[in-house]
Amino acid sequence: MARTRKGLIAAAGALSLAALVLTGCSGNNGNPLSNDSGSKGSSDTITIGSAAFPESAILAYIYADALEDAGVKTTVKANIGQRDRYIAALKDNEIQLVPEYTGNLLQFLDPKATASSSDDVYSALQSALKTGGDKLDAGKAEVLDQSPGQDADSYTVTKKFSEQYGVTSLADLSKVKVPLSVGANPEFATRPYGIPGLKSAYGVTATLKPFSDSGGPNTLKALLDNTVQLADIYTSDPSIKANDLVTLKDPKNLIAAQNIVPLIASDKASAKVKDTLNKVSAKITTAELSDMLTKSYTDKQSSDAIAKAWVKANGF
Structure with a gap:
């Protein structure tokens, strides 16, 4: 999304959750x-x-x-x-x-x-x-x-999901037969690279579970709990590395x-x-x-x- 860049501040909260998962902690530079x-x-x-x-x-x-x-x-x-x-x-x-x-x-x-x-x-x-x-x-x-x-925005999955379904790119999602939901800000429902873009570019049907934290702690928790199977998490967010997540490749440059x-x-x-x-x-x-x-x-x-x-x- 064309974010106002509050997402990186929210990333501090995401690492707060990572502390519960992988001994991280949150904060900003003050x-x-x-x-x-x-x-x-x-x-x-x-x-x-x-x-x-x-x-x-x-x-x-x-x-x-x-x-x-x-x-x-x-x-x-x-x-x-x-x-x-x-x-x-x-x-x-x-x-x-x-x-x-x-x-x-x-x-x-x-x-x-x-x-x-x-x-x-x-x-x-x-x-x-x-x-x-x-x-x-x-x-x-x-x-x-x-x-x-x-x-940038990214479709991110857990390592378990990636390995279980052989998914490393958005193109691979078309072969996944289980229902897919995406954790992201509410506007992802209509953004060209959101739910509509998944369908038009990759033929993938998914539903949105909205979280208004720009890939922050609530979105991350939903992904780790498998409440959602994909999440919009910004590519430089430390929570990706902290939780061994997989950022899906985007061969058609949807984002x-x-x-x-x-x-x-x-x-x-x-x-x-x-x-x-x-x-x-x-x-x-x-x-x-x-x-x-x-x-x-x-x-x-x-x-x-x-x-x-x-x-x-x-x-x-």
């Missing part, structure tokens, strides 16, 4: 919804913003630390708010760089967009940024290389890609900045994102500490 520095950056400084959830803040600090190590001055304004707020900040030059998600950003700029695969979404996003729509000035911002890592990508003001995108951030993006995988969130939710490390350790470990 960062308030605040700015870390003054207003607009100086002409030789890149001000990096983030949305108001831990994953975005961690990525913002990663960008900052990697750029600083490359000799680029940076400052960070973490936890600005939701997409409408930080995109407005980018347009107004309060910030010049922010980590983004390709599919959701495309939908924000062009609600009629239909691209779904990683390459198609990225290409459509580049085109949308050239016009800017009513959200950004035309041609004033661009995206750099996208990461292989995604934080739009949500690759991590730096969104930057074009006048700040120097060769050095591009080279550094492209190298960062190449190393950010979905597994890396999940590990970062485990450090945030379970180990209760701050976003900047997680970022600093990641940058050092990856040779920047």
